[in-house]
Every structure is written in C-alpha cells, then in structure tokens.
Amino acid sequence: xxxSKCGTRVPDGSKFCPGCGAPLPGQPAQVAVPQRPxxxxxxxxxxxxPSAGPQPPKKSKAPIIVCAVVAVxxxxxxxxxxxxxxxxxxxxxxxxxxxDAPASTEAVEQxxxxxxxxxxxxxxxxxxxxxxxxxxxxxxxxxxxxxxQVVAGDITSNSNGDENLMCLDYGDINWGSWGPDSFxxxxxxxxxxxxxxxxxxxxxxxxxxxWAFIATCDDYSSGDQxxxxxxxxxxxxxxxxxxxxxxxxxxxxxxCEVADPSDENYDPSKADNSFVHSFTWERSGNTFDIxxxxxxxxxxxFE
Numbered sequence: 001x002x003x004s005k006c007g008t009r010v011p012d013g014s015k016f017c018p019g020c021g022a023p024l025p026g027q028p029a030q031v032a033v034p035q036r037p038x039x040x041x042x043x044x045x046x047x048x049x050p051s052a053g054p055q056p057p058k059k060s061k062a063p064i065i066v067c068a069v070v071a072v073x074x075x076x077x078x079x080x081x082x083x084x085x086x087x088x089x090x091x092x093x094x095x096x097x098x099x100d101a102p103a104s105t106e107a108v109e110q111x112x113x114x115x116x117x118x119x120x121x122x123x124x125x126x127x128x129x130x131x132x133x134x135x136x137x138x139x140x141x142x143x144x145x146x147x148x149q150v151v152a153g154d155i156t157s158n159s160n161g162d163e164n165l166m167c168l169d170y171g172d173i174n175w176g177s178w179g180p181d182s183f184x185x186x187x188x189x190x191x192x193x194x195x196x197x198x199x200x201x202x203x204x205x206x207x208x209x210x211w212a213f214i215a216t217c218d219d220y221s222s223g224d225q226x227x228x229x230x231x232x233x234x235x236x237x238x239x240x241x242x243x244x245x246x247x248x249x250x251x252x253x254x255x256c257e258v259a260d261p262s263d264e265n266y267d268p269s270k271a272d273n274s275f276v277h278s279f280t281w282e283r284s285g286n287t288f289d290i291x292x293x294x295x296x297x298x299x300x301x302f303e
Contacts, residue, residue: 111203114302117211119234119244121290121298124148128232128244130196130211142166142196144213146232149178151215153194166196179215182250183228186219193217197233197262204286204302208238212261229256236281236288236300243278244292247271 003010003017003024010017015024113135119128126145132155133141144151153173155166173194175184186192193216199209212233219226230248247259247268257265259274268274281288281300288300 111205114202114204114207116303117198117207117234117300118145118303119290119298119300122296127298128211128213128234130198130213144194144196146178146213150176151178151194151213152176155196166198179230180248183215183217183230186217186228191218195262206238207302208236210235210261214260214262216256216260224252225250227252227256229259231259231261233261234300240282241278241280242290243276244298245276246274248273 003019003022005017005022006020010024016022017024115133115135116131117129118126118131121127124147126148128147129143129145131143131145140155142153142155144153151173156172157166173192175192177184183192195214195216197210197212197214199207199211202209210233212231214229214231216230217228219228228248228250231246233243233245233247235243235245245261245268247261247266249256249259249271257263258267258270260266268276277292277294277296279290279292279298281290283289286302290298290300292298
C-alpha cells in the first residue's frame with residue numbers, strides 16, 4: 001500500500017503514513033483527549049467539549065440551609081412568645097403555677113388588704129378595734145369597738161392623703177351606749193361626728209402607723225365649752241415599739257385640738273383626761289403580744 005499524500009510505501013495494517021503521518025484511507029481519525037488540570041483524565045464526552053479552563057470550587061449549600069433553619073426557629077419562637085400569657089406563666093388572675101416565680105412582685109409587696117384591727121386586754125374583749133365590711137376602708141359599713149362598747153356607721157369618704165383619713169357620716173352612726181353622760185345627753189340640736197385614722201398603706205403583713213378613733217360633739221347650749229373631743233389612738237412601729245393613748249376634752253375648736261390626733265397640735269398631756277402608754281411587742285403571724293410600760297399585757301390582731 002502506498003500513501004496517497006506522499007507516495008511512501010506503507011506496510012499492510014498501518015493506520016498512519018510513516019512518511020508524512022497522514023491517516024490512511026479507511027482508518028478513522030482519533031482525537032487527543034485533553035487532561036484535567038487536576039491530573040484526572042476526562043471522559044470521552046467531556047473531552048468533546050471545549051475546555052473552559054480551571055473552574056472555581058463550587059459553593060456549598062450548607063450555610064444557606066443552616067440560615068434558613070435558624071430563621072424558621074426564630075420566627076417560631078417569636079410567635080410562641082406572643083401567644084404566651086403575660087406575667088411569667090401566670091393565669092388570667094395573675095396567679096403563677098406551683099413552682100413558678102410570683103406573677104407580680106408588686107402584688108406580693110402590696111400584701112393582704114386588712115378588714116379588722118383588734119386590741120384586747122385589761123379585762124376587755126375589745127379594748128379598741130376597727131372592723132370593716134370591705135377591705136382597706138372602701139366605702140361601706142364599719143364597726144368601732146371602744147372598751148367593748150360599739151359604734152356602728154358607714155364610711156362616706158376617704159381623704160387626707162397619706163393618712164387615709166376615713167370620715168363617717170354622723171347621720172348614719174349608731175352610738176349605742178358609747179361615751180360619757182355629757183356626750184349622750186347633749187341636746188337634740190348637737191352634731192355628733194366620728195372620724196377614723198388608719199395608715200394609708202397598711203396591710204395585714206405591714207400594719208405600721210397610726211390607728212385612731214375620734215368622736216366630737218358640738219353642743220352650743222353649753223356656752224364657751226361647746227365642743228367635746230375624745231380620741232383613742234394606737235401607734236404601731238415596725239421597730240418593735242408603739243404607744244397607746246387616750247384623750248378627752250371639753251372646750252372650743254382651739255383648746256380641743258390637743259385631744260385630736262389628726263391635728264398638728266395634738267398633745268394628750270394637755271387634755272382634761274388622758275393617758276399615754278408606750279409598749280413593746282413580739283409578733284407571731286398576724287398576732288402581736290404587747291407589753292405596756294405599766295406591765296399590762298394585750299393582744300393585737302390584724303385580719
């Protein structure tokens with residue numbers, strides 16, 4: 001066989017001319033397979049495509065998936081938080097489930113509203129006491145105890161700022177047998193009034209401050225001594241001390257100020273009749289065991 005290009009004699013079975021290298025008739029041309037830059041040989045299919053040169057490494061989809069998962073979790077957390085009841089898991093009444101922190105520290109600090117203060121001793125079941133139908137001086141019925149005598153009425157107003165002055169409408173007061181003869185026998189035109197003083201922020205747990213019952217009577221038929229004022233006052237201090245005071249005075253609006261614990265000129269020692277006893281106390285729950293400076297013992301209870 002001879003090469004058709006250059007005429008060189010070619011041995012039988014040759015695929016290329018030994019003279020010029022041309023492919024011999026009847027033999028398919030072979031295409032050189034390119035080598036990958038990384039040293040791995042491409043397949044024939046890859047080798048048939050033009051080389052685009054080294055390719056940058058493909059970016060992993062893992063960060064995208066992780067970010068998507070985090071976003072979904074965050075949205076779910078916000079939705080759950082929005083649906084949760086306020087107050088740290090408390091119910092609609094503000095009461096936390098057992099084992100949880102209190103739903104409101106403010107509620108805990110406020111304590112239990114009081115409905116009664118009662119001092120007993122010296123042979124009296126009720127030496128001095130105040131009992132309310134509604135807590136904390138809400139307008140409504142009230143009962144006052146003064147050495148077992150009872151004065152009943154209705155609270156008609158709340159005023160005087162921090163001291164929470166509670167005034168009783170004298171027209172609704174049932175005095176019973178309370179008071180001295182001069183008070184009970186005052187003429188029909190006299191005005192008899194009652195005032196209570198209680199600490200404005202008192203609770204069963206923290207009953208500190210001044211508790212007082214003040215009764216007054218205007219009797220103009222008595223001349224210059226037209227005004228009668230009588231008061232009973234209990235002062236309870238957080239430091240384990242206190243005082244119990246009584247004052248009564250016939251006079252005028254100026255002289256009777258000394259018997260009125262709501263007045264800045266209050267001074268029992270200047271009243272016609274009075275006593276002042278200091279005391280110390282020991283507490284057990286809502287009960288105070290009181291020892292007066294004269295040795296008498298009393299029991300004070302708040303509910």
